[in-house]
C-alpha cells in the first residue's frame with residue numbers, strides 16, 4: 148500500500164525504510180529542505196546501524212521517495228503516519244504537541260481527495276491526542292473518509308533497524324474495523340517474518356498509555372539497578388552478580404539491568420516527565436515516576452561529583468579526559484545525554500578546568516551543544532589522545548572500543564592517574580596495578 152510518513156527523524160526514517168523493505172510504497176515528508184535533499188541523494192541523515200544500506204537499496208528500487216510536499220505524500224495514501232517530534236516544554240515538561248497538530252491540520256486539506264485514509268500517531272503523544280487530531284481533521288474532512296489511530300513505536304536508537312524487523316509486539320489503538328484492517332495489511336509481511344510477534348489491538352487511549360507506561364517502567368527499572376549499584380558499592384557486593392541473580396527470575400528478566408551514569412536520550416526523560424505531568428493534571432501523584440525522574444537527575448550530578456572529587460586539588464588548571472558523549476553506544480545522538488550533562492556540570496564547577504573529549508559517532512552533535520565552552524574543550528580523534536595530559540579519565544558512554552584502551556600508554560600519557568568509569572568499561576585491577584585510582588559503578 149501507499150504509506151506517507153510525516154517526519155524523517157529517528158522514528159520516521161527507520162519506519163519508512165522498514166516499510167519500504169516490507170514491500171510498501173513509501174513517501175517520507177519533512178519540512179526540513181536540507182534533510183530532504185540529502186535523503187533524495189539516497190544518503191541517511193542520522194546514524195543507525197544498517198539503515199544506510201537499506202535506504203540505498205529501497206531508494207534505488209523506487210520503493211521510497213522523499214519530499215517536502217504534504218500533497219505529494221498524502222494524496223493517494225491509504226495510511227499517513229505522523230512521526231514528528233513531541234519535545235518536552237522547557238518549563239512544564241509537558242509534551243509540546245504543536246508539530247503533531249500542524250501536521251494534522253496541513254494533511255487534512257488533502258485527505259478529502261482520498262476515498263479512505265488511516266491517520267496514525269506514531270509519535271509519543273499524551274493520552275487523548277487521537278481525539279484532538281480527529282477533531283482537527285474533521286473540520287475539513289468528512290468523518291467516513293478517515294480514521295485516526297495510535298500506532299506507538301518501540302524502536303531503540305542505535306537498534307532501530309533491528310527492532311523494526313524484530314518487534315516483541317505491535318500495538319494498535321484503533322476504534323474501527325476499517326482502520327484495524329489497514330493496519331493488519333500494513334504489518335502482515337512483518338508478522339510473517341516474526342510469528343511470535345503479537346499484533347495487539349486496543350483502544351486508542353490504551354495504546355497511547357502503553358507507550359508512556361512502557362518507557363516509564365523501563366526508566367524506573369534502570370534507576371532501580373543504579374540505586375542497587377550504589378548499595379553494592381557500600382556493601383561490597385557486585386552489581387553484575389546481583390543483576391544476574393535478579394534477571395534469572397522470569398518475572399524480572401535480564402534486560403535493562405545494566406548500571407550506568409543515569410538514563411538519558413530523547414525518550415525516557417521526556418516520557419517520564421510527560422507521564423508525571425499528565426498524572427498531576429488528573430490530580431494524581433505518581434510517586435514512583437517522580438522518584439525515578441528526581442533520582443536520575445541527582446545521579447547525573449553525583450557522577451560529576453565523582454569526577455571532581457578524583458581531581459587532586461593541587462592542579463591549578465585541571466584537565467579531564469572524557470570518553471563518550473552520546474547518550475548511549477550505537478548512536479550519534481547527544482540529546483539529553485548523561486555524558487553531556489555530566490561534562491557540562493564539570494565545566495560549570497571550575498572555570499579553570501578544561502576537558503579533552505572523544506566519541507566515535509557523536510562529535511559533530513556534541514560540538515553544537517558545547518559551543519559556549521569553545522576554548523575549554525579539545526576535540527580528540529582517539530581515546531588515547533584524550534589521555535594526553537589529563538588528570539582524570541571519565542568513561543561516560545559504553546562504546547565497546549573503549550574496552551581496548553591501552554592502559555599502559557594511558558598511564559604514560561596522563562598527568563595524574565585517576566579513572567572514573569561510569570560504564571565499567573575498563574579493568575579495575577589492571578588500572579590499579581598501573582598506579583591509577585579507579586572508581587567504577589556498583590563494583591569494588
Ligand code: UDX
Pocket residue numbers: 300301302303304305362365369402403404405406407408409410411412413414415474475476485
Ligand atoms: C527507549 C526505549 O528503549 C524504546 O523502546 C523507545 O521506543 C524509545 O526509548 P532509547 O531511548 O533509544 O529507547 O534507548 P535505550 O536503549 O532504551 O536507553 C535509554 C537510556 O537508558 C540510555 O541512556 C541508556 O544508556 C540507558 N540504559 C539502558 C541504562 O543505563 N541501562 C540499561 O540497562 C539500558
